[in-house]
Amino acid sequence: MSEQTMTIREMCDAFDVTPRTLRFYESKELLFPQRDGQKRLFSKRDRARLKLILRGKRFGFSLEEIRQLLDLYHVGDQQHIQLSRSVSVGRERLADMERRQAELSEAIADLKGQLGWGERMLKATPLHGEAAE
Amino acid sequence: MSEQTMTIREMCDAFDVTPRTLRFYESKELLFPQRDGQKRLFSKRDRARLKLILRGKRFGFSLEEIRQLLDLYHVGDQQHIQLSRSVSVGRERLADMERRQAELSEAIADLKGQLGWGERMLKATPLHGEAAE
DNA sequence: CATAAAGTTGACGTTTACGTAAGCTAAACG
DNA sequence: CGTTTAGCTTACGTAAACGTCAACTTTATG
The missing domain is CATH 1.10.1660.10 (Multidrug-efflux Transporter Regulator; Chain: A; Domain 2)
Structure with a gap:
C-alpha cells in the first residue's frame, strides 16, 4: 500500500x-x-x-x-x-490577510495611476526614455 | 521658505x-x-x-x-x-501585485474554510481545546 | 566488483535588513 | 562653562532562510 x-x-x-x-x-x-x-x-x-x-x-x-x-x-x-489555539492563530492570520488585501487593492490603484501618468508622458515626448520636465 | x-x-x-x-x-x-x-x-x-x-x-x-x-x-x-525603464519595472510590479491579489483571495477563502471547520469542531466537542479524532 | 547516481549528515558561508555599542560633534540649558 | 540632549559615523553583531562543500552510505549498473 x-x-x-x-x-x-x-x-x-x-x-x-x-x-x-x-x-x-x-x-x-x-x-x-x-x-x-x-x-x-x-x-x-x-x-x-x-x-x-x-x-x-x-x-x-x-x-x-x-x-x-x-x-x-x-x-x-x-x-x-490545541485546536482552540490553532483556531485563534488562524483568526489572527485571517485578519492579517484581509488587511493586506485591502492595502494591496489601494497600492494597485496607486500604481495604476502612476503607470498611467508614466505612459502618457512617454507618448507625449518624442524621445522615448528621456527624462521629462 | x-x-x-x-x-x-x-x-x-x-x-x-x-x-x-x-x-x-x-x-x-x-x-x-x-x-x-x-x-x-x-x-x-x-x-x-x-x-x-x-x-x-x-x-x-x-x-x-x-x-x-x-x-x-x-x-x-x-x-x-529612464522613464521607460521605470514604467516597465512598474508594469512588472503591477503584474506581481495582481497575481498576489488573486492568490491572496484564494488563500483567504481556504483559510476561512479551515476556520469554519475548526470552529464547528470546537462547538461539537465538550472539552474545548482537546484534539478531535 | 568498481563506480556512478542519489541521498544523508554536519558544518560553515551568505544575503538582507537592520540592532547595538563606541566614540565624536554641536546645539541648548541652567 | 560644564553637561545633557540630539545627532553623526564607523564598525561589528544578529536572525532568518537557505547555499555550498566535505565526507559518508546506499542503490543501481555495466
Whole structure:
C-alpha cells in the first residue's frame, strides 16, 4: 500500500525547491517525511503542507508563522496540538490577510495611476526614455 | 521658505521606525534627506517615499525592488533615470501585485474554510481545546 | 566488483535588513 | 562653562532562510 510517496528529487522538481530547502523545513518541523532506511519519503500530506508553506512564503509570512498555521490545517498530525489555539492563530492570520488585501487593492490603484501618468508622458515626448520636465 | 522638513526623531515618531532604519535607507539610496550641517532634514518628498517604502515592505518586496519602483513615483529625483525603464519595472510590479491579489483571495477563502471547520469542531466537542479524532 | 547516481549528515558561508555599542560633534540649558 | 540632549559615523553583531562543500552510505549498473 505504499502509495503516492515521492523521493526528495521528485519533490524538488515538482515544487521547484532544492533538497536543502526540504531538509531545512523538516529540521524546522514544517514537514515530516517518513524514512525508508536513510531516505526521505514525502507523502501526499507532506505535499499539501509544502504547498501551503510556499504560499505562505509568497505572502511574506515567516516559517514560524506558517508552522503555526499548518497546525490548523493538519490538526492531529502532532498529538499535543490545541485546536482552540490553532483556531485563534488562524483568526489572527485571517485578519492579517484581509488587511493586506485591502492595502494591496489601494497600492494597485496607486500604481495604476502612476503607470498611467508614466505612459502618457512617454507618448507625449518624442524621445522615448528621456527624462521629462 | 524652509518648510515642512522634519528631524530624524520626528520622522521616527511619525512612521514608527528607528534612526538606524532611516540612515540605512539613505545609505541604500531610498531616501535623500538634505543636510543642515551634519543633521538630516527630511522633506515632504522623503516622507512620501518612506510611506511607499513601508508599504512595499509589508507586501514583501525587497528594498531593492522598492527602490526601483520609487524611481517611477519620483522620476527626476535623480537625473539619469529612464522613464521607460521605470514604467516597465512598474508594469512588472503591477503584474506581481495582481497575481498576489488573486492568490491572496484564494488563500483567504481556504483559510476561512479551515476556520469554519475548526470552529464547528470546537462547538461539537465538550472539552474545548482537546484534539478531535 | 568498481563506480556512478542519489541521498544523508554536519558544518560553515551568505544575503538582507537592520540592532547595538563606541566614540565624536554641536546645539541648548541652567 | 560644564553637561545633557540630539545627532553623526564607523564598525561589528544578529536572525532568518537557505547555499555550498566535505565526507559518508546506499542503490543501481555495466
